[in-house]
Amino acid sequence: MTASARIKKLMTEHYDRAMHAHEKGELVGWVTSTFPQEIVQTMDLCVVYPENHAAILAINGEDRKCCMEAEAEGFSNDICSYAKVNLGYIDQLRDASLNIPLPDYLLCCSNVCHQLMKWYQYLSRRYSIPMVLIDIPYNTEYDTDSVRICYIRTQFYEAISKPEKITGKKFDQERFLKVMKISSKVGTVWNKIADLLAQEEFVYHGTDLFNYMGLVVCQRGKETTLQALEQLYEEIVSKTTYNFKSERKVFRILYEGICCWPAMRKMALSFFRQNMNMVGAIYTNAYGIEYNNFDDMLRAYTYLPNAVCIERAVDMRKSELEKKRCDGILIHMSRTCKIWSGIMYELKHQLENHADIPIVMFDGDQADRQCFSEAQYETRLQGFKELMEEK
Numbered sequence: 001m002t003a004s005a006r007i008k009k010l011m012t013e014h015y016d017r018a019m020h021a022h023e024k025g026e027l028v029g030w031v032t033s034t035f036p037q038e039i040v041q042t043m044d045l046c047v048v049y050p051e052n053h054a055a056i057l058a059i060n061g062e063d064r065k066c067c068m069e070a071e072a073e074g075f076s077n078d079i080c081s082y083a084k085v086n087l088g089y090i091d092q093l094r095d096a097s098l099n100i101p102l103p104d105y106l107l108c109c110s111n112v113c114h115q116l117m118k119w120y121q122y123l124s125r126r127y128s129i130p131m132v133l134i135d136i137p138y139n140t141e142y143d144t145d146s147v148r149i150c151y152i153r154t155q156f157y158e159a160i161s162k163p164e165k166i167t168g169k170k171f172d173q174e175r176f177l178k179v180m181k182i183s184s185k186v187g188t189v190w191n192k193i194a195d196l197l198a199q200e201e202f203v204y205h206g207t208d209l210f211n212y213m214g215l216v217v218c219q220r221g222k223e224t225t226l227q228a229l230e231q232l233y234e235e236i237v238s239k240t241t242y243n244f245k246s247e248r249k250v251f252r253i254l255y256e257g258i259c260c261w262p263a264m265r266k267m268a269l270s271f272f273r274q275n276m277n278m279v280g281a282i283y284t285n286a287y288g289i290e291y292n293n294f295d296d297m298l299r300a301y302t303y304l305p306n307a308v309c310i311e312r313a314v315d316m317r318k319s320e321l322e323k324k325r326c327d328g329i330l331i332h333m334s335r336t337c338k339i340w341s342g343i344m345y346e347l348k349h350q351l352e353n354h355a356d357i358p359i360v361m362f363d364g365d366q367a368d369r370q371c372f373s374e375a376q377y378e379t380r381l382q383g384f385k386e387l388m389e390e391k
Helices: 003-019 037-042 050-059 063-072 081-091 114-127 146-167 173-198 208-218 223-238 261-273 294-300 310-324 344-354 374-390
Strands: 029-031 105-109 131-134 251-256 276-281 328-334 359-364
Touching: 003 208, 003 223, 037 146, 037 173, 050 063, 050 081, 050 208, 050 261, 063 081, 081 114, 105 114, 105 146, 114 131, 131 146, 146 294, 173 208, 173 223, 173 276, 173 294, 173 310, 208 223, 208 276, 251 310, 251 374, 261 276, 261 374, 276 310, 310 344, 328 344, 328 374, 344 359, 359 374
Parallel strands: 029 105, 105 131, 251 276, 251 328, 328 359
Antiparallel strands: none
């Protein structure tokens, strides 16, 4: 079995377990993508990730009917489209190509954005279910100090005790240490796979990372995930499955912003036609979480893209540009992700002063295709290529 088939199988099993959980008397939790996954794996909680699910619905073309349903219920078209797709999905009696069960409890972390907290608070009130929150505030300083770590550590312990009461499952310290080791190893292998794109000879299409990142989000602390990613790395290195050959110059681009999931396939094909390869993306890098100990793990969760100051955010991009030797930066201005898109103009300005390479923006959204114009995108991409050719 190839690594990609293995990853697909693991994701199918992940959703199958959730869909049959209630039949077996098991509770189901809904979890935000950057909630410390080590808690989930240590306690073997049955969970699904609504952000991932919204992305899948968007890829399958079901985002618009969900968004329209949510807007008809009174939700603004400007709220996060992950939330809007999810809220429309539950109002449609879950009529979709991939269904998930309704939640019995919620696990939320604020290191993505505060709008996500409001989304989960609404779900908590609507279904009268408990919500567990770990608050990791926006860090105005470059590095996370010991005071913040102490604040987060206290909440981490509370985030263990509450699910214990809700689910009846116990937190085992010895198992937790094993999960931390696996999770950090997964982060290391994920980063090694991404760093293969720094090679002069391309070995795979960088947009493939968008296809594989779901497993890293949902099952980062599992041995099966580690094995699948190690196999993926070996397959890429040996080129038994993956190869990217071109007789023309291939432009190396840094993709900035959340993936535009409704247009992901179109974007990947357009990159191929224009002889471009996405060699770096802060969005996919965010899940390559590595650490050495407990406090180091807590600190790692404070360095996710939306939780850091502009100075650190700029340095994260500079590092990718230099490591991957990028010819240009393509910025996705997602309409409904205000916290990420809001810093893009200043980020663009600082990166233009740092690197003499073209930087082009296009309009879109992470999960609402109404905000994406294929014609505009193709025009911008063509102009982007011409700018890089001039360089």
